Amino acid sequence: MASDIVSAKSEPEEPGESRLRFRWRHTLANRLLATNLLTLGLVWLALFTLDQFRDQLLSERVGRLQAESDFAASVMADQPAAEKVRTLARIGRVTNSRIRLYDPDGKLLIDSWKSTGPTFFLRDPRSQPWTKNVARLLDRGFNALSSGGFLEPFVDPAIDRRGNWPEAQRALAKGKGQSNVREAPDLTPIITAASPLSDRSVVLMLVNDRNYTRLIRAERASLGVALTIAALLSAALSLFLAQTIVTPLRRIARAAHRVRLGRAREVRVPRLPSRQDEIGMLARAVSDMSQSLRTRIDNIEAFAADVTHELKNPLASLRSAVESLEKVDDPTLRARLTDVVRHDVARLDRLIGDISEAARTDAELARARFEPVDLGALIESLAESWEQRRTTGSVRIAFARPRRDSTMVLGDPARLARAIDNIVDNAISFSPPGGLVEVVAARVGDGVRIRIDDEGPGVPPAQREAIFNRFHSVRPEVEQFGRHSGLGLAIARAIVEGHDGEIDVADRDDAPSGARFTIRLPAADLA
Numbered sequence: 001m002a003s004d005i006v007s008a009k010s011e012p013e014e015p016g017e018s019r020l021r022f023r024w025r026h027t028l029a030n031r032l033l034a035t036n037l038l039t040l041g042l043v044w045l046a047l048f049t050l051d052q053f054r055d056q057l058l059s060e061r062v063g064r065l066q067a068e069s070d071f072a073a074s075v076m077a078d079q080p081a082a083e084k085v086r087t088l089a090r091i092g093r094v095t096n097s098r099i100r101l102y103d104p105d106g107k108l109l110i111d112s113w114k115s116t117g118p119t120f121f122l123r124d125p126r127s128q129p130w131t132k133n134v135a136r137l138l139d140r141g142f143n144a145l146s147s148g149g150f151l152e153p154f155v156d157p158a159i160d161r162r163g164n165w166p167e168a169q170r171a172l173a174k175g176k177g178q179s180n181v182r183e184a185p186d187l188t189p190i191i192t193a194a195s196p197l198s199d200r201s202v203v204l205m206l207v208n209d210r211n212y213t214r215l216i217r218a219e220r221a222s223l224g225v226a227l228t229i230a231a232l233l234s235a236a237l238s239l240f241l242a243q244t245i246v247t248p249l250r251r252i253a254r255a256a257h258r259v260r261l262g263r264a265r266e267v268r269v270p271r272l273p274s275r276q277d278e279i280g281m282l283a284r285a286v287s288d289m290s291q292s293l294r295t296r297i298d299n300i301e302a303f304a305a306d307v308t309h310e311l312k313n314p315l316a317s318l319r320s321a322v323e324s325l326e327k328v329d330d331p332t333l334r335a336r337l338t339d340v341v342r343h344d345v346a347r348l349d350r351l352i353g354d355i356s357e358a359a360r361t362d363a364e365l366a367r368a369r370f371e372p373v374d375l376g377a378l379i380e381s382l383a384e385s386w387e388q389r390r391t392t393g394s395v396r397i398a399f400a401r402p403r404r405d406s407t408m409v410l411g412d413p414a415r416l417a418r419a420i421d422n423i424v425d426n427a428i429s430f431s432p433p434g435g436l437v438e439v440v441a442a443r444v445g446d447g448v449r450i451r452i453d454d455e456g457p458g459v460p461p462a463q464r465e466a467i468f469n470r471f472h473s474v475r476p477e478v479e480q481f482g483r484h485s486g487l488g489l490a491i492a493r494a495i496v497e498g499h500d501g502e503i504d505v506a507d508r509d510d511a512p513s514g515a516r517f518t519i520r521l522p523a524a525d526l527a
Contacts (some may be wrong), residue, residue, distance in 0.1 A: 014495050038237070041285065042230040046223040050142060054216055056175075058181065058189070059208050066177050066193040068095055071197035073177075073203040076101065081109075089115035089201075096120055097207040104200035106162035110509040120208040122154075135217055135419035136187045142220065168194040168202045187313045188213045248272055248279050252286055259290045314351065318344040368412045370499075375407040375441045375448055378417055380410075386424055393432045397424070399439040407441045407448045408524040411499045419495035422488040423452050423517045430456030430515070443523060447501075450519040453508055458515045462504050468493045496521070 092112035159165035171194040269287040501521040
């Protein structure tokens with residue numbers, strides 16, 4: 001039933017407590033996504049920053065060596081051969097580089113190392129400590145993740161000719177300086193720059209820039225510290241997020257377990273009013289469900305007790321009459337006892353039928369598929385049966401049919417007809433001879449209101465709530481005892497509330513006496 005799943009009808013909300021609401025910006029999916037993307041975003045930013053720094057630094061180093069190579073080539077242009085050797089040696093010592101000069105035929109003329117000795121050494125990785133191996137492993141990892149890729153390994157040619165150096169060949173072909181970067185065995189860069197001379201000679205400078213590698217690793221270490229801090233922060237946020245999920249779920253699970261065991265009469269399921277995410281929705285839904293379940297169980301237990309009590313009276317009367325029949329010989333008295341038996345059997349039959357109807361009402365409404373119902377047309381179809389069932393013989397029934405489709409609601413037409421019929425039947429039974437029962441249906445604001453007025457004695461204020469309880473029956477004195485089970489108004493209220501409506505009774509304000517039953521239902525276009 002719709003009324004069973006609304007928080008306000010299952011338990012009073014605490015001050016400031018929120019109903020089931022959903023805000024996308026607070027969802028757990030967003031929180032988890034943001035937490036996971038934080039670390040990934042920082043890693044990407046670190047890789048991007050390191051990649052940009054490395055490219056910029058390498059470009060600067062290559063450009064500087066190319067400028068030095070061009071300078072050496074310009075110096076070589078007008079110098080004699082002997083002076084060229086001394087000049088290249090001085091430049092090699094200053095720049096810590098190795099300078100080669102190739103003649104127009106590609107043969108090696110000058111090697112600065114023959115005058116200065118080696119200005120740098122290529123280190124064997126096998127002779128270095130394990131920390132260097134770790135650093136090189138990290139170098140390869142970052143190169144694989146970034147756009148740096150892997151460099152061509154450096155191999156010093158066994159026969160030193162210009163043709164062994166592609167950058168020298170390109171410089172000669174294009175008439176301007178060309179450069180290249182290779183990788184030493186210890187993964188430090190070998191930068192080469194070639195510059196052509198006017199006589200088609202070529203100057204080739206080569207340097208092992210170990211300082212470049214140190215700067216890159218220092219920058220990577222700084223980023224590593226930042227990433228470690230970010231990872232720890234992300235882990236802390238993830239733990240916090242897990243705590244905000246796991247702890248309330250455990251509370252809800254424990255409460256649901258207690259509800260299942262049924263050991264506590266009132267199990268308070270946490271509603272988590274401050275949570276506006278899926279956990280909060282779950283908590284409030286489980287709380288409403290458990291409250292609805294408790295209400296249903298209480299109603300079933302109370303109904304079973306009431307049924308037992310109501311069945312005992314006619315059974316006791318029936319048992320007494322049957323036992324007396326065996327001992328009575330007077331035909332007149334036996335006939336009277338037979339009438340009592342017949343009356344009690346009929347009373348039991350009506351009572352069992354009404355009990356069955358009351359028991360089915362909640363279950364059938366919970367499964368019912370509501371459809372648009374025009375209450376004006378529905379009440380008009382019931383008018384003929386009301387005329388035929390008048391018990392006082394002269395009660396009049398008046399119904400003014402409203403404008404077509406003005407009293408549309410969503411509901412089960414058969415159940416709505418039963419609710420209205422029960423209230424009208426109650427009004428007829430309390431009306432005096434010649435009395436008038438008025439039925440009015442109209443659209444009022446966002447809902448539809450049905451008003452049923454009679455000219456009977458009315459309902460005392462102290463009884464206005466009790467008359468809707470099951471088996472509560474206060475009948476007119478002229479009515480035959482046992483004709484009503486006391487379930488009619490209870491069934492009517494259950495049906496109305498199952499349609500998210502309300503029903504109440506009050507005194508008429510337009511007549512000296514009489515009761516006014518009012519049914520309020522939400523209009524179909526607003527449901």
